[in-house]
Amino acid sequence: MDSRKRSVLVVEDDLELSTVMDRILLSIDRDLILEWATSAEDASELLASASRRLGGKLYDLIIADIDLEGIGTGLDLWNQCRREYPTVPLVVTSGTHPDVVGPTFLQKPFSVRECRDLFADLLNQ
Secondary structure (H helix, E strand, O other), rough: OOOOEEEEEEEEOOOOHEEEEEEEHHHHHHEEEEEOEEHHHHHHHHHHHHHHOOOOOOOHHHHHEEEEEOOOOHHHHHHHHHHHHHOOOOOEEEEEOOOOOOOEEEEEOHHHHHHHHHHHHHHHO
Protein backbone atom coordinates (compact mmCIF):
# COMPACT_ATOMS: atom_id res chain seq x y z
CA MET A 1 0.00 0.00 0.00
CA ASP A 2 1.23 3.51 -0.86
CA SER A 3 2.07 5.38 2.36
CA ARG A 4 2.60 8.68 0.56
CA LYS A 5 0.35 11.43 1.82
CA ARG A 6 -2.26 12.57 -0.66
CA SER A 7 -1.97 16.06 -2.08
CA VAL A 8 -4.30 18.56 -3.70
CA LEU A 9 -3.48 21.56 -5.86
CA VAL A 10 -6.03 24.38 -5.63
CA VAL A 11 -5.76 27.01 -8.36
CA GLU A 12 -7.87 29.98 -7.26
CA ASP A 13 -7.19 33.70 -7.25
CA ASP A 14 -9.92 34.48 -4.71
CA LEU A 15 -7.95 33.81 -1.54
CA GLU A 16 -11.03 34.43 0.59
CA LEU A 17 -12.05 30.92 -0.44
CA SER A 18 -8.86 29.44 0.99
CA THR A 19 -10.15 28.99 4.53
CA VAL A 20 -13.35 27.31 3.36
CA MET A 21 -11.59 25.11 0.80
CA ASP A 22 -8.90 24.14 3.31
CA ARG A 23 -11.57 23.14 5.85
CA ILE A 24 -13.55 21.16 3.30
CA LEU A 25 -10.50 19.28 2.03
CA LEU A 26 -9.04 18.63 5.48
CA SER A 27 -12.41 17.31 6.67
CA ILE A 28 -11.99 14.56 4.04
CA ASP A 29 -8.43 13.74 5.08
CA ARG A 30 -6.71 15.73 7.81
CA ASP A 31 -3.32 14.64 6.47
CA LEU A 32 -3.81 16.05 2.97
CA ILE A 33 -1.04 18.24 1.66
CA LEU A 34 -2.62 21.37 0.18
CA GLU A 35 -0.84 23.61 -2.30
CA TRP A 36 -2.24 26.83 -3.71
CA ALA A 37 -1.61 28.74 -6.93
CA THR A 38 -3.32 31.93 -8.08
CA SER A 39 -2.72 31.57 -11.83
CA ALA A 40 -2.57 28.86 -14.47
CA GLU A 41 1.07 29.76 -15.03
CA ASP A 42 1.95 29.24 -11.33
CA ALA A 43 0.00 25.96 -11.36
CA SER A 44 1.90 24.78 -14.45
CA GLU A 45 5.19 25.47 -12.68
CA LEU A 46 4.05 23.54 -9.59
CA LEU A 47 2.92 20.63 -11.78
CA ALA A 48 6.23 20.52 -13.66
CA SER A 49 8.21 20.72 -10.41
CA ALA A 50 6.15 17.99 -8.76
CA SER A 51 6.42 15.78 -11.83
CA ARG A 52 10.22 16.07 -11.85
CA ARG A 53 10.43 15.57 -8.08
CA LEU A 54 8.06 12.62 -7.86
CA GLY A 55 8.67 11.07 -11.26
CA GLY A 56 5.08 10.34 -12.17
CA LYS A 57 2.10 10.55 -9.85
CA LEU A 58 1.89 14.04 -8.50
CA TYR A 59 -1.34 15.49 -7.15
CA ASP A 60 -4.30 13.34 -6.21
CA LEU A 61 -6.71 16.12 -7.18
CA ILE A 62 -6.51 19.50 -8.91
CA ILE A 63 -9.21 22.12 -8.37
CA ALA A 64 -9.07 25.14 -10.68
CA ASP A 65 -11.23 28.20 -11.15
CA ILE A 66 -11.89 29.17 -14.78
CA ASP A 67 -11.24 32.89 -14.31
CA LEU A 68 -7.69 33.33 -13.05
CA GLU A 69 -5.11 36.08 -12.90
CA GLY A 70 -2.59 36.02 -15.73
CA ILE A 71 -2.94 34.96 -19.34
CA GLY A 72 -4.08 31.36 -18.78
CA THR A 73 -7.49 30.19 -17.64
CA GLY A 74 -8.63 27.20 -15.66
CA LEU A 75 -9.72 25.63 -18.95
CA ASP A 76 -6.20 26.11 -20.34
CA LEU A 77 -4.90 24.31 -17.28
CA TRP A 78 -7.51 21.57 -17.75
CA ASN A 79 -6.36 21.06 -21.35
CA GLN A 80 -2.72 20.89 -20.22
CA CYS A 81 -3.56 18.35 -17.52
CA ARG A 82 -5.52 16.15 -19.94
CA ARG A 83 -2.43 16.04 -22.21
CA GLU A 84 0.33 15.76 -19.60
CA TYR A 85 -1.31 14.29 -16.48
CA PRO A 86 -4.38 12.37 -17.69
CA THR A 87 -4.72 10.25 -14.55
CA VAL A 88 -5.07 13.19 -12.15
CA PRO A 89 -8.70 14.14 -11.47
CA LEU A 90 -9.44 17.82 -12.07
CA VAL A 91 -12.45 19.89 -11.01
CA VAL A 92 -13.12 23.22 -12.72
CA THR A 93 -15.08 25.84 -10.77
CA SER A 94 -16.75 29.04 -11.90
CA GLY A 95 -19.27 31.58 -10.77
CA THR A 96 -19.58 33.13 -14.23
CA HIS A 97 -19.51 30.24 -16.73
CA PRO A 98 -22.45 27.91 -16.02
CA ASP A 99 -22.26 26.31 -19.48
CA VAL A 100 -18.90 24.56 -19.19
CA VAL A 101 -18.80 21.23 -21.00
CA GLY A 102 -16.06 18.65 -20.60
CA PRO A 103 -14.35 18.72 -17.25
CA THR A 104 -15.86 17.85 -13.92
CA PHE A 105 -17.53 21.17 -13.11
CA LEU A 106 -18.60 22.80 -9.84
CA GLN A 107 -20.75 25.92 -10.12
CA LYS A 108 -20.10 28.69 -7.59
CA PRO A 109 -21.56 29.38 -5.17
CA PHE A 110 -21.52 25.76 -4.13
CA SER A 111 -22.71 24.19 -0.93
CA VAL A 112 -20.10 22.82 1.45
CA ARG A 113 -21.74 19.41 1.32
CA GLU A 114 -21.82 19.32 -2.51
CA CYS A 115 -18.18 20.36 -2.64
CA ARG A 116 -17.06 17.90 0.02
CA ASP A 117 -18.93 14.99 -1.56
CA LEU A 118 -17.43 15.64 -5.00
CA PHE A 119 -13.88 16.05 -3.68
CA ALA A 120 -14.18 12.96 -1.45
CA ASP A 121 -15.41 10.87 -4.38
CA LEU A 122 -12.52 11.98 -6.57
CA LEU A 123 -9.89 11.52 -3.85
CA ASN A 124 -11.15 8.03 -3.03
CA GLN A 125 -11.17 6.67 -6.60
